[in-house]
Structure formats: structure tokens, C-alpha cells
Amino acid sequence: MNVTVKSLAEACGVSRGTVDRVLHNRGAVKPEVALKVKTLARELGYVPNRAGRALASYKEPYKIGALLPSIGNAFFDGIAEGMKSANDEFADLGIKVVMKNLQGYNPKEHLKAIDELLNQGCKALCLATINTEEIREKIDYCTEKGVHVILVNTDVDGAHRLCYVGSDYIKAGKTSAGLLSLIAQVKELNILIVTGSKLMLGHNQRILGFESELETLNTHYNIVATVECNDSDILAQQLTYKMLVEHPEINCVYVAGAGVQGVGAALIANGDLSILAVAFDDIYTTRELVKAGIIKFVVCQQPHRQGYHAIKRAYQALSGLIDKNSSTDFYTDTLIKISSNLD
Amino acid sequence: MNVTVKSLAEACGVSRGTVDRVLHNRGAVKPEVALKVKTLARELGYVPNRAGRALASYKEPYKIGALLPSIGNAFFDGIAEGMKSANDEFADLGIKVVMKNLQGYNPKEHLKAIDELLNQGCKALCLATINTEEIREKIDYCTEKGVHVILVNTDVDGAHRLCYVGSDYIKAGKTSAGLLSLIAQVKELNILIVTGSKLMLGHNQRILGFESELETLNTHYNIVATVECNDSDILAQQLTYKMLVEHPEINCVYVAGAGVQGVGAALIANGDLSILAVAFDDIYTTRELVKAGIIKFVVCQQPHRQGYHAIKRAYQALSGLIDKNSSTDFYTDTLIKISSNLD
DNA sequence: TTGAAAGCGCTAACAT
DNA sequence: ATGTTAGCGCTTTCAA
Numbered sequence: 001m002n003v004t005v006k007s008l009a010e011a012c013g014v015s016r017g018t019v020d021r022v023l024h025n026r027g028a029v030k031p032e033v034a035l036k037v038k039t040l041a042r043e044l045g046y047v048p049n050r051a052g053r054a055l056a057s058y059k060e061p062y063k064i065g066a067l068l069p070s071i072g073n074a075f076f077d078g079i080a081e082g083m084k085s086a087n088d089e090f091a092d093l094g095i096k097v098v099m100k101n102l103q104g105y106n107p108k109e110h111l112k113a114i115d116e117l118l119n120q121g122c123k124a125l126c127l128a129t130i131n132t133e134e135i136r137e138k139i140d141y142c143t144e145k146g147v148h149v150i151l152v153n154t155d156v157d158g159a160h161r162l163c164y165v166g167s168d169y170i171k172a173g174k175t176s177a178g179l180l181s182l183i184a185q186v187k188e189l190n191i192l193i194v195t196g197s198k199l200m201l202g203h204n205q206r207i208l209g210f211e212s213e214l215e216t217l218n219t220h221y222n223i224v225a226t227v228e229c230n231d232s233d234i235l236a237q238q239l240t241y242k243m244l245v246e247h248p249e250i251n252c253v254y255v256a257g258a259g260v261q262g263v264g265a266a267l268i269a270n271g272d273l274s275i276l277a278v279a280f281d282d283i284y285t286t287r288e289l290v291k292a293g294i295i296k297f298v299v300c301q302q303p304h305r306q307g308y309h310a311i312k313r314a315y316q317a318l319s320g321l322i323d324k325n326s327s328t329d330f331y332t333d334t335l336i337k338i339s340s341n342l343d
Numbered sequence: 344m345n346v347t348v349k350s351l352a353e354a355c356g357v358s359r360g361t362v363d364r365v366l367h368n369r370g371a372v373k374p375e376v377a378l379k380v381k382t383l384a385r386e387l388g389y390v391p392n393r394a395g396r397a398l399a400s401y402k403e404p405y406k407i408g409a410l411l412p413s414i415g416n417a418f419f420d421g422i423a424e425g426m427k428s429a430n431d432e433f434a435d436l437g438i439k440v441v442m443k444n445l446q447g448y449n450p451k452e453h454l455k456a457i458d459e460l461l462n463q464g465c466k467a468l469c470l471a472t473i474n475t476e477e478i479r480e481k482i483d484y485c486t487e488k489g490v491h492v493i494l495v496n497t498d499v500d501g502a503h504r505l506c507y508v509g510s511d512y513i514k515a516g517k518t519s520a521g522l523l524s525l526i527a528q529v530k531e532l533n534i535l536i537v538t539g540s541k542l543m544l545g546h547n548q549r550i551l552g553f554e555s556e557l558e559t560l561n562t563h564y565n566i567v568a569t570v571e572c573n574d575s576d577i578l579a580q581q582l583t584y585k586m587l588v589e590h591p592e593i594n595c596v597y598v599a600g601a602g603v604q605g606v607g608a609a610l611i612a613n614g615d616l617s618i619l620a621v622a623f624d625d626i627y628t629t630r631e632l633v634k635a636g637i638i639k640f641v642v643c644q645q646p647h648r649q650g651y652h653a654i655k656r657a658y659q660a661l662s663g664l665i666d667k668n669s670s671t672d673f674y675t676d677t678l679i680k681i682s683s684n685l686d
Numbered sequence: 687t688t689g690a691a692a693g694c695g696c697t698a699a700c701a702t
Numbered sequence: 703a704t705g706t707t708a709g710c711g712c713t714t715t716c717a718a
Contacts, residue, residue, distance in 0.1 A: 178683025
């Protein structure tokens with residue numbers, strides 16, 4: 001038989017109410033009693049029973065706030081869907097997900113959105129946000145207040161968060177380089193890198209991993225140029241086309257961020273199908289380019305699973321099943337997709 | 344507010360006990376009353392609350408039986424681990440997984456093992472078993488008795504089961520062909536197929552998918568020979584080596600089943616590193632061959648996730664959250680692994 | 687500062 | 703054949 005609040009209370013010689021107060025740090029308990037309960041809980045290996053908790057908190061589900069810069073960015077659809085299915089699955093265990101959708105990466109708006117989620121009474125947050133000082137401070141503040149913070153898809157340097165759930169961007173870059181080396185039939189790869197933004201940690205890491213693996217594998221390569229398209233398809237198309245014309249030696253295009261559709265358009269306009277173009281993530285427009293053979297393969301990061309898992313982690317934290325110590329980062333698989341295994 | 348047993352009982356004008364009897368088909372209810380409860384339950388959209396159920400059945404967890412032919416086959420380790428983590432995760436929701444491990448594919452032993460699980464009182468079964476008539480009948484019998492059957496990793500033709508959880512073998516074969524076509528630098532692929540057994544549905548489907556995709560892609564190919572190694576490394580090594588010597592034109596080896604290590608040994612002995620060898624699943628020995636460049640890539644099927652999901656489905660069925668109609672087959676992702684993304 | 691008790695949804699034993 | 707009730711583990715409110 002497992003350790004329950006009741007048995008723990010008996011073991012401590014106090015009432016269940018007192019045990020509950022101690023376990024949830026809501027004060028009004030003599031320090032020495034609190035200590036006794038805490039140590040005994042650890043020793044006896046008390047683990048809260050989810051069913052009991054869910055039932056008791058049924059009238060007032062715990063709110064989990066989710067923030068996604070999803071407006072106008074199809075990639076986040078998958079994450080949002082994953083969050084939704086987790087919400088449905090865990091609803092009867094006493095949680096409720098509150099979604100907040102933003103457009104783009106304006107720090108002020110992100111801060112405001114987080115505050116709104118807090119004001120709505122969210123006891124846990126799943127955030128896909130930006131890597132700035134103010135945001136980091138806000139996250140630390142939440143953690144201090146006892147609000148569990150899970151960072152989804154993009155991490156924030158040095159923030160005190162429960163865990164990160166998302167892609168391993170370095171590994172994704174390496175994988176891309178590995179497969180490129182396998183399929184390349186040229187003496188030397190003359191590479192054009194099209195990145196989203198040099199301020200985006202993930203994009204930089206994809207480039208880092210890419211180059212490091214090319215070196216590990218002794219693949220002969222040469223970065224002809226690196227251009228920044230701000231995740232805009234139009235800009236991506238213009239820049240790519242310009243570079244292809246100016247540098248006819250380019251035989252490989254590496255798209256590290258969004259703007260894939262724009263790059264595809266430039267490649268089609270340019271007309272040289274032997275150029276090895278590779279990219280990330282399988283949103284609809286990218287899939288079409290892979291099917292058409294314009295892009296040889298994409299490396300993907302399971303957005304649905306990221307969303308699902310972020311909410312699951314939040315739920316587990318709220319149920320007392322995990323804490324800072326027992327919750328490691330969760331990296332989704334690095335998936336290679338070619339036309340034969342798209343969806 | 345959701346519809347509960349209590350509110351449903353009120354709506355029907357009967358007691359909670361009667362509603363419970365109807366929902367669990369344990370008789371002693373007037374047919375007309377039963378009908379009323381059933382229709383009203385559907386109309387009002389009654390969904391059982393897991394927390395309540397878990398709590399009520401806490402003393403006597405529902406048993407889920409799992410059967411794996413895992414002895415001496417490292418591939419099944421991943422599935423077993425997945426089952427174990429699902430067991431841990433759902434334990435406090437009122438289930439308990441009973442594992443049964445067998446060696447090989449002896450129908451008599453499989454039938455006996457299933458009977459033992461039934462005798463131990465399992466209310467749901469997760470089976471990785473064989474595609475024979477007797478087994479199919481046994482599965483149908485279980486289903487008739489109200490025991491939920493989930494087939495894991497390999498399906499059984501025409502069996503009345505709740506669902507299948509596992510790989511899409513056809514797609515795996517296609518994916519293998521697709522990537523092979525991408526990396527091949529020869530005019531024509533002269534292929535040696537090494538399969539596990541022609542009696543194994545999955546192996547056959549991998550070959551079917553493989554050939555069909557090669558044709559779709561207009562890849563020039565020629566099947567030099569197909570040999571059967573009975574999933575034995577020793578046999579695989581002998582047969583492969585013999586074929587490589589007899590047919591020096593072979594420039595590609597397609598390993599559809601187990602015995603990968605044996606094929607690797609033959610390739611090493613043969614010494615021609617330009618031969619494109621591809622295989623399935625990333626057990627330890629296979630991983631080493633990929634890292635060494637002997638095997639160019641493997642196509643994998645997420646065994647951990649299969650085990651986890653099979654148990655989860657069983658739990659959902661036992662909780663009344665899914666039934667035959669609402670439970671579709673679950674296909675795991677078709678993962679391409681090269682040396683750069685082998686975890 | 688602490689204890690006692692009610693109640694969440696469901697099941698099963700018991701009563702009618 | 704049907705209704706009633708206790709109790710699973712936990713939280714929270716009220717009482718002391």
C-alpha cells in the first residue's frame with residue numbers, strides 16, 4: 001500500500017489538514033511540526049495521488065497559461081494543436097489551458113501577455129518567447145512566486161525555469177549536414193546560408209551544428225555567403241535570387257529559419273534543379289517544395305509533441321509529481337523527412 | 344459543468360447504482376431502463392471521469408497483460424521500457440501491467456501465455472504475437488469476453504481487436520527506397536534483399552513498400568536475389584557473404600528484418616565499402632554499424648513509444664474513454680537515422 | 687496553530 | 703430489479 005496523506009498524518013501524529021498545509025507551504029504550522037512532516041514525507045516516499053487531487057480540485061481547475069507568437073506563423077499551429085490535445089486529455093484531471101496568441105517578437109507585448117496570464121490566475125506557464133533580459137527577469141519573478149514556467153520551442157539563457165521542451169537545434173544542424181554529405185555528389189559544397197535572424201538562438205545553433213558536422217565528416221565545403229531574411233518569404237526570395245545570380249558557383253542552399261517558400265520561389269526562378277536545397281520544419285508550403293524536388297529534405301522537430309509535452313509537464317508540476325530537481329529538459333526527436341515519408 | 348453519473352441518474356429518474364450497472368453491462372436491470380440510460384448517456388455526452396474511477400478502484404487496480412517475444416531479441420527492450428514507463432505513469436490512476444516474456448514465435452506457447460494472462464484476471468491485453476489462425480481465434484474470443492485487445496508492433500490479419508499500435512511497414516519500406524534513391528550514385532541498383540522470414544507480414548511489407556517506391560521514383564534497379572535468414576545473425580552472415588562472392592555486381596544490400604549484425608560482418612569480410620547497405624531499427628549493434636559507415640542509414644519505428652502507447656490505449660479502454668469506434672490504429676513515426684542523429 | 691468534516695465522481699457491497 | 707451508502711485520496715472550509 002502506498003503512503004497517503006492519511007497514513008503520513010498518522011505517522012507524524014498530526015491531522016491530515018496539517019500535513020496538507022505543510023505540503024503546500026501555506027503556513028500556519030509550527031516550524032518544528034512542518035520539518036517533521038517534510039522529512040517523514042521524504043523518508044516514507046510520499047507521492048501525491050493524482051486521482052485524489054483531481055477530484056478535490058474539480059470545481060476549480062488549475063489554470064495553465066500558454067503563450068505562442070503564432071499569429072501569421074503556420075509553424076506554431078502544430079504546437080497549439082498539441083497543447084489542445086493535452087488540454088482535452090488532462091481536463092478531467094483538473095486543469096485548464098488558457099491560450100494567448102501573439103504576432104511576432106515584441107518584448108513589450110510578450111511581457112504584457114505574461115502579466116495577463118498571471119492576472120487570470122495561472123499557476124503554471126508554457127511560453128514560447130524571446131531571449132531578452134526583461135523576459136528573463138519576468139520568468140525568474142514567476143518562478144519566485146511559485147508559478148511553474150516551462151519554456152517551449154525556444155529557451156531563454158539563464159532563466160530560472162522548470163524545464164525546456166523543444167528541439168535540439170545543434171543536433172538538427174548536424175543531422176542536416178550529415179545527410180547532405182551523404183547525398184552530395186560534388187567535390188565541394190558551395191553553400192549559401194539563408195537564416196531568419198542572427199538574433200535567433202535557434203537559427204544560430206542550426207548553423208553552428210551544421211558547420212561543425214561538415215567538419216567532423218571532412219566534407220569539403222565553403223560558405224559563399226550568409227543572408228538574413230527576417231523570416232520573410234519576400235525578402236528570402238529577393239536575397240536568394242540575387243545571390244544565385246551573383247555567385248553561380250553556389251550548389252547548395254541551407255535555409256536555417258523561416259522564409260522557405262521564398263527561397264523555393266527563387267530556386268524555381270533560377271531554374272537549376274541540381275542545387276541541393278535543404279531546410280527545416282514541415283509546414284504546408286515547405287512540404288510542397290519537398291514533394292516537387294526543389295528541396296531535397298527537411299529536418300523537423302515534432303511541434304505537436306512539443307505542445308503536448310509542455311502542457312503535460314505543467315500538469316505534472318501542478319500535481320506535485322515533478323519539481324526543479326526531477327524535471328530534465330525534454331528534447332524532441334530530430335526527424336529527417338524526404339518526399340517518401342512526409343506525413 | 345460536465346455530466347456525471349449523478350446528474351445522469353437524475354435525468355433518467357433512476358439511482359446511481361442502476362446507471363452504473365447499465366454502463367458496465369453487469370445485468371440485473373430492466374431492458375427498457377437500460378435502453379433509456381444508454382441513449383440518454385449518449386445524448387447528454389456522458390464521459391466517465393478518470394479521477395473518480397481511479398479512486399474507486401484504487402484497492403484493486405485493473406490488470407493489463409502484456410505479451411512480448413522479447414527473450415533474446417534486443418529490439419523488444421525498447422517496447423518493454425515504454426510499457427514500464429506507462430505503467431509507472433498510470434499506476435496511480437488504477438492500473439497495473441503484468442508482463443509476459445517469451446522466446447520466439449511458437450504458436451502453442453503464445454496461446455498458453457495469453458491464457459495465463461486471462462487467468463490472472465487481466466481485463467486488457469497488449470500483444471506482440473503471430474499471425475496465425477489459432478491466435479486470431481483466441482483474440483476474437485477475448486474480445487467477445489469483454490477483454491480489450493491491443494496488438495503491438497505486428498498486426499494479426501482480420502482479428503477483432505481494439506486497435507493496432509506499431510510501425511507502418513509499407514511506409515518504412517518506401518522511405519528506405521526514397522533515401523536510397525537520393526544517395527545512390529550508380530546507374531543501376533543491383534540489390535540483394537536479406538529478409539528475416541517470408542512468413543513475417545512486416546518484413547514482406549517492407550519489401551513491398553521498398554520496390555513500389557523505387558518504381559514510383561523511376562530508380563533503375565534489379566533484385567539480384569532475396570535470401571531468408573530467419574532473423575539469425577549467423578545465417579545472415581553466411582548467406583550474405585556467399586551472395587556477395589557469387590554476384591559481384593551487387594552494389595546494394597537491403598536488410599528487411601533482423602540479422603543486421605550478421606550482414607554487417609559479411610560486408611566487412613567482403614571489404615567493399617561502396618556497397619550501399621541499409622536496414623531497420625536502431626538496436627545497439629546496428630548503431631555501431633551505422634557509425635562505422637558500413638550501413639548508410641536505418642529506418643526506425645519508435646519502439647519505446649509503441650510500448651507506452653499500447654498501455655495507454657489499454658488504460659483508456661478500461662476507463663471507458665475509448666471503444667471500438669473511437670479507437671483508430673496508431674502508427675508511430677517513420678524515422679530516418681544516420682550517424683549524425685543516432686541520439 | 688491545529689483538528690474535524692464535507693465533498694469531488696465513481697464503484698461495489700449491502701439493503702430493500 | 704433497484705436504491706442507498708460507504709469510501710477511495712485530497713483539498714478546503716469551518717470550528718476550536
